[in-house]
Amino acid sequence: MKVMIFVCGEGLGHTSRCISIGKELVSAGHDVHFGAYGYSRELIERKGFKTHMVPSEITLVGKAGSLNLKKSILATFKRGQFLGIIKIRKFLKRTKPDVVISDSYFMGMLSAKSRSIPCYLIVNQSNMEEFFKGKGVSSKILAELVKKFYTGMFKMADKVIIPDFPLPHAVCRKNLDFKEKTWKKVFFSGPLIGKTFEETIAKELEKPHVLCTVGGFGYREPIFRKVIEAAGMDKSINYTLLSGPSVDPASLGTLPENVTILKFIDDQFPYMKASDLVIAPGGHSTMMEALSFGVPMITVPDQKHSEQQNNALVIEEDGLGKMLDYSTSPDVILENIRVLIDDEKYKKKLTEMRELAVELNGPGAVRLLVEEMEN
Incomplete structure (x- = not known):
């Protein structure tokens, strides 16, 4: 089976958990390809995977330790990054994967569905509108638009994978807010980490x-x-x-x-x-x-x-x-x-x-x- 994994490059947490999936699939004999950008792409390449350059999806804007999601979305539209979906569709037509796994990279999922390719969406948050609370009328309108977008993405995915412990132990549970139909296709995989406890040799360090x-x-x-x-x-x-x-x-x-x-x-x-x-x-x-x-x-x-x-x-x-x-x-x-x-x-x-x-x-x-x- 040929699997394409798209990775959101904003934060290496997305990258590390996708690498763990890639390792597992390769070990089972599957043909695994990655679509990534920036430092995320460099890290995946260093791990020896087949990696393809894809356009970045969102521009993050903020200062003093605070993410400004409103400005990030506006900056993303201004740069025309969402137009990259055309490139991704052509890329999927050329590579012909049997299945797509998309870790918070929504252009990958939209492109896969437009070509009738099964797609699995990895997220650990479904309430992004929380960023806009108490920030004025314009932010409230933007929050509603964001919520509609995310709801549509979850509806479109064949499965929504939560890379966390199952409920009631899920650490991200306060960040999950799905509609009833979406909950039926939510799958708590358990943690997706780069190395297991058993295969790791502890560093010799002074204790405690x-x-x-x-x-x-x-x-x-x-x-x-x-x-x-x-x-x-x-x-x-x-x-x-x-x-x-x-x-x-x-x-x-x-x-x-x-x-x-x-x-x-x-x-x-x-x-x-x-x-x-x-x-x-x-x-x-x-x-x-x-x-x-x-x-x-x-x-x-x-x-x-x-x-x-x-x-x-x-x-x-x-x-x-x-x-x-x-x-x-x-x-x-x-x-x-x-x-x-x-x-x-x-x-x-x-x-x-x-x-x-x-x-x-x-x-x-x-x-x-x-x-x-x-x-």
Whole structure:
């Protein structure tokens, strides 16, 4: 079977989960192709997959840690990016896939349906209109248009795949709002992550260990520096912090001896397996990775980002970690780190989530779904 996977390149979470599906399908003997753009395309190519350049679908606009979806949509229309659907239709006519999997790349799904190709849509949010709440009359009108667009996409898809634990455990559940007919074709695959716990060899790190992926650039720099300050208050806990390629670790001054700063790591799974805690923003994919490895989280969601805020709330409500914000003091950060590392109830809960992720086998579940539907 020939499978085309279209990837939304705005955020590498989409890319990593599609790579996990691609690996599974290739291992089962299927002919897998990717349609991607930007850094996402480069990453997929480095993994050795057949990759094709496709037009980007949306231009993200925002500042100071806040996504402005209204301006993003207007900028996208202004650049004429949605006209790329013509290119995608011609591309599908040339490549002739048997099935299309589209991770939040709606031009791919529209093009597939226009050519009567079965299409599976991957999303972890269906309430994008939340971005527009309380932002004036024009935003309210735009919110209704966005909602109608998404509703149409969900109606058109053959299956809507949610890359999360099934209800009631789904971390993204506060971001899901489907009509009754759509719920009937919703499929909770389980986490889709790049590496499983079993196949990962843990990095040799001093224990207990905290992995912080917040990054030290732009609006996230204050919380990054507060984590470093918290580390200096208790030298018995060790830290690996990812600063990002735009930050020179030398600019951070003298670091506590229990802190290691890395700009970037190609494979963070060995670090995650060796860690007792992960500090990260509220991105869905990182949460799926941490839970699949049985590691509790401190989440620091981006400001005014309703999806991340909702994800972080579920992490705290379900006893899987703590939700903090950019105003949190180093003392409170350290207090929460100690609780999550030492409290046995968190360890028990996270072990259950790791075992559930293994049982679900997300990539395998998606492969079986596609194979069954194709047959």
